[in-house]
Amino acid sequence: MEVKILLVNQYAIPPQQAGPMRHFTLARELVQLGHDVTIVASSFDHVTRQETRLRPHEKHQVELIDGVRFLWLRTPPYSGNGLARIWNMLVFTARVWQGMGAQSLGRPDVIIGSSPHLFGALGAEIRARHLRVPFVLEVRDLWPQSLVDLANMSERHPIVLALEVIERYLYRRARRIIALLPGASEPMVAKGAKRAKIVWIPNGVDLAILPASNASPQGAFTLMYAGTHGLANGLDLVLDGAKLLLQDTSSPKVRFILLGDGPNKAHLMERVRAEGLTNVEFLAAVPKNQVYALLQQAHGFLLILKDSPVFRWGVSPNKLFDYFAMGRPVLFGVNTPYNPVAESGAGLTFAPGDPAAFVAAVKELASRSVAERTAMGEAGQKHVREHYDFQRLALKLEATLQDVLRGEGTADVSQHGSSKT
Structure with missing residues (x-):
């Protein structure tokens, strides 16, 4: 009908x-x-x-x-x-x-x-x-x-x-x-x-518009956030973690990319400039049909939200399903009982709002073997095909x-x- x-x-x-x-x-x-x-x-x-x-x-x-x-x-x-x-x-x-x-x-x-x-x-x-x-x-x-x-x-x-x-x-x-x-x-x-x-x-996620090839990135271990830079997204935590990693000379070299736009972006960029966070870079928002080419630059992705009781009913961010579809592991920092990353085995979970917990999760993911990270990414791809x-x-x-x-x-x-x- x-x-x-x-x-x-x-x-x-x-x-x-x-x-x-x-x-x-x-x-x-x-x-x-x-x-x-x-x-x-x-x-x-x-x-x-x-x-x-x-x-x-x-x-x-x-x-x-x-x-x-x-x-x-x-x-x-x-x-x-x-x-x-x-x-x-x-x-x-x-x-x-x-x-x-x-x-x-x-x-x-x-x-x-x-x-x-x-x-x-x-x-x-x-x-x-x-x-x-x-x-x-x-x-x-x-x-x-x-x-x-x-x-x-x-x-x-x-x-x-x-x-x-x-x-x-x-x-x-x-x-x-x-x-x-x-x-x-x-x-x-x-x-x-x-x-x-x-x-x-x-x-x-629209699986039909994913890139035909999805080559692994080269160079420094790169974690990317793609989406709105707003109040709910808690992206100051990324800068707090980046600062701790720069101060720790024994840490692996990690690069953070923040892709997108939003009301907090100017504040975040000023923090990066003022604090000399050379391991953080920003990319402008792009249309959906271009975003996957940029996502390929990352070894893993960030899903971070402000520590708030509003997420007790769950989350459904578009970016998470894009992450899964790209076949890369995800670091999930959201205070919610509904955790698709843990459910699918597609990455690691850390306590939101805690820079030390964030840095520990970053270090753990960076230390995992390529085979382990690949397995996480494949679990996310399977999960998104079956449910999203x-x-x-x-x-x-x-x-x-x-x-x-x-x-x-x-x-x-x-x-x-x-x-x-």
């Missing part, structure tokens, strides 16, 4: 831009399965803070990119995380619920509204209610709890209280709730979601949407054998 899907995610992008590719890849797979998919997104690029798709006089535009239809909506510019960004979110939300630019696309069978910001998902729900079609909520991050745990906002802050009202409302209204985090059903149920509505569809291949995930999404349209229930809250470690 062909399904006509409207997928709302303000920050969705095509592979020619830098950033997460979840929705483009899922949409492309669904199109190949015979469905009609339109992604509704802002034409203002969240990474570069630039208008990317529309000419000055245009308010919206439909564009077909590699077989995936995008509806680009103009939103006002912003440069930080202040009032201008909130206004940007609200304008996008209003244009979604008004159906700007969507009239020529016809009536969808189902509308998916994706977080992290709940305003856009609310706009999708209002639009679905207006068109009298089912609404599916996708929760990528648990908001507003992330603001409390990561930004130290009070649980009684007016913004937090307002977002919680929206969160509870969306849980009630959604026919299904797609959770990216393996343990997210618990806090959702506590906020009023019905457990039978929740289905786990994590982030993944976007082709598999798209089939699960397709089944979920078809169940919604048939009016059938679901009780799929499983995690792929997500044993707590």
